[in-house]
Amino acid sequence: MSLLFTPLTVHGLTARNRLWVAPMCQYSAVDGIPQEWHHTHLTQFASGGAGIVMAEATAVSPEGRISPDDTGIWSDAHRDAWAPIVRGIRSRGALAGIQLAHAGRKASTWSPFSDRRGTVAAEEGGWQALGPSPIAFDGFAVPAALDLEGLDGVVDDFAAAARRATEAGFQVIEIHAAHGYLLHEFLSPLSNHRADEYGGSLENRARLLLRVAEAVRAAAPDAALFVRFSASDWAEGGWDADETATVARWAAGRGADFFDISSGGLVAHQQLTVGPGYQVALAAHVRRVAGVPVNAVGMIDDAAQAEQVLAAGEADAVMAGREWLRDPHYALRAASELGADIDYWPVQYVRARR
Template sequence: MSILFSPLTVGPKTARNRLWVSPMCQYSAVDGMPQEWHHTHLVQFASGGAGIVMTEATAVSPEGRISPDDTGIWSNAHRDAWVPIVTAIRTRGALAGMQLAHAGRKASTSSPLSGQRGTVPRAQGGWQTVAPSAIPFDGYATPVALDRDGIDRVVEDFAAAARRAVEAGFDVLEIHAAHGYLLHEFLSPLSNHRDDEYGGSLENRARLVLRVVGAVRDAAPDVALFVRFSAYDWADGGFTPDETATVVTWASERGADLFDISSGGLVAHQRLETGPGYQVRFAAHVRRVAGVPVNSVGMIDDAVRAEAILAAGDADAVMAGREWLRDPHYALRASIELGADIDYWPAQYLRARPARARTA
């Protein structure tokens, strides 16, 4: 029996397998609205056998977008635009997930597809960015430090976005607290120099993300709730795996069901050590110390490696990104490679299923 192709129940939802689609920015939205591209891009992964299909980082407010071309869910019109995409994903047997995000000091930046780099000027559609402290990401504009009212609005924006996502039919919500975006900026002492109740101690630095977890759980009691953390900043004096495990424990107590463990993205001077499965050790550490379900990410690009991660007890599921882009039917192919007998090959594709897989 393949662990990768066994179901996993997370909170009130059950995914048909443990090979999921990671959030991947497409830089193809118009005023935050998903387009035909997003429909085709996301739904193909459900046809390809994914257990969960996650949207790109979807902004809870206009100023929370990474770039002007990112998707959002800050209005009912955005909610309604997501409905046909969610319906199509679920019709094909996958769970539909949305990553709720606020980019903080890394917002208002040029899309990689634009050929430009750095902060988008206001005259060209950019906006003032916000952060825990007025410390810019290298090469970007200086953000404004959020005051208490601004922090309260962020919490309210996440809760409102969660309600809209539920109304659109999403099964899974993921709070983005990684990769140097706003919630991660509060967590790390490299970007959070506040001297109030949101800065200093780990408890204070975690206060905003824990408020957001509680607010989203209250707004969306019937979804599976994930939180993505960067467990290591890859820089001296930054957020650490041990701190991550502590914050994960607190977030679990406030209603989060599973933790998506990544790393990096906070500072330009990070010194990454990459390679296949290079972030698995962080997921394994959090799972062992906090005793919670986790998934792992990071260059998990073949079925044998994914199966081995789960068999070793290092994670409960894996998310992949680039491999799904290379092969939108990654899960169907992986099931053949692992000899897993699954019953959700699309009927239209059965003629392509190898005979040995049909009789496994």
Template sequence: MNLLFTPIELGGLTVRNRLWVAPMCQYSAVDGVPNDWHHVHLAQFASGGAGVVIAEATAVLPEGRISPEDVGLWNDAQRDAWAPIAASIAARGAVPGIQLAHAGRKASTWSPLTGKRGTVPASDGGWQTVAPSAIAFEGLDEPVALDAAGIDAVVDAFAAAAARAVAAGFTLLEVHAAHGYLLHQFLSPLSNLRTDEYGGSLENRARLLLRVVDAVRAAAPEAAVTVRFSASDWADGGWDVAQTATVAGWAAERGAVFFDVSSGGLVAHQQITTGPGYQVPLAAEVRRTAGVAVGAVGEITSGPQAETILKAGEADVILAAREWLRDPHFGLRAATELGEPAAAPWPVQYLRARPRAQR
């Protein structure tokens, strides 16, 4: 069997294959509550052969939403709305995962579905944003620097959201420390100019993330806890892959079992050259240097491409996002592309459509 469809075990959690769905914001919630759109959107990927389906960035506090239309897990009504979604994913053989997040200085922005850009004013439902330092993301309003009590409240909110996520049926919890959101803002020297115990040295800049990992692990000891990193700011003087590998090692010592390696999002002046598999070398370097299990993501669009990455030892798992939107049965197709259509978990209702293997 191809590596892509070989099971993997992470912290006691067994996943049926190594082709997963990365979290993708839908900007379609009301008061943080997921709805029928989220249910159908996520469950279809489990039917399509995914090993893990990770629900989108889910705010742990109202002010942690990227937009007013983001989903959340800061109250029990949201927990209860997530429960049938997690159950539908699990019933189709995939692992239900969810990404716990706080947008920091990139919060309170217009949903891209509105066609507007920038900070949502208070008169339209916007709110004051927070960050490690009072430095605005280009084009957005200036945030307020979190004080010690505010930092403690963020840690507590991640823990509470983790407990609700497990109660809703999620068995994989991803801590979002990527794409320029709050935990990434603390990690990067471009956005963190603090002079207290949360700023300056790498140990200090990583302190909040590690506290969050500890809190999530304590609140959800039965779940697999993972972290998503941006392994490069793609900007001079910013966060880079060497720092990512170091902090990934520290997080692994605290019980994080897997690292989803993306990049960018911290500053508007980033310089990225994209292309097929453009972020794979970052994942490979974190894997090699830190000795941890990693996922590669970024313009991975076919079974043979994914299999090549795994066979080269550049990653342990492949995550895709837009390719699943283009084809919700990407997993089934990838197995066919690799000449083993029976390797993918075809729903019995669809078996009559499964193609024969062609070598």
């Protein structure tokens, strides 16, 4: 049996395989409410054999959105809009996951579908971005530094979002601490210049993430809890893989079950070379040093490549993004290519099975 098509159990929930759909922003929501597009987009991957389908970065508060077109889950109306999408994913045999996020200093920006870039002004529907320190991402407005009351509010927002997510039926919750968004901003010394208990030492910079992990675990005790890290800022003096491994171990002690290892996104001057599997070594490092289960992500575009990542012990699972967009039946195709005998082809598609 292929390793990629060996089931994996996390927090009592079994994914039917280890080829999962990474969260991918669609910038197609209305006031944070997912639309029919999101239903079709996400359920097709479950029909295509994914083990876990992770919904996109979903804001825990209105000001936590990357753009005005992001999805959210800060109200019961949002929860109720997500529920039929979740039912569609689960009815097709995949675990349904959601990535909970706060964009921090990279919030209130124009979506990639706009012909404009940078910060959306208040008179055009934007809002004040927030961050650990009043340090702007290049080309964006300067964020307001969160005070202690504001930090308590962020923790509460994540907990409330996790509760609503489980009420909607999501089985997997991922805390977004990557790609230069709020929790990553607190982790990295490049964006966190605070002099209080949330800045300076690694313990202090990790404090907000660990509080969020504890709060989410308490609010969603039956969910599998993932954390997505950028394991390198790809910039001198920035967050790195060793710090990621240390904080992953601490987060596991607060109830996190699994770690999704990406990289970059914090600063515009990052220096990285992109290529097939370019982040796999980071995942392997965190897995080895922290002793925690991880998935690898980043241009893992074919079945043999994904299988080799697992065979080499570099990760416990693989997440893909763009390959699922190119082929929503990536897992069905990969199973055929690897000779894996799976029993979850949709009956409507069996005649196409090779």
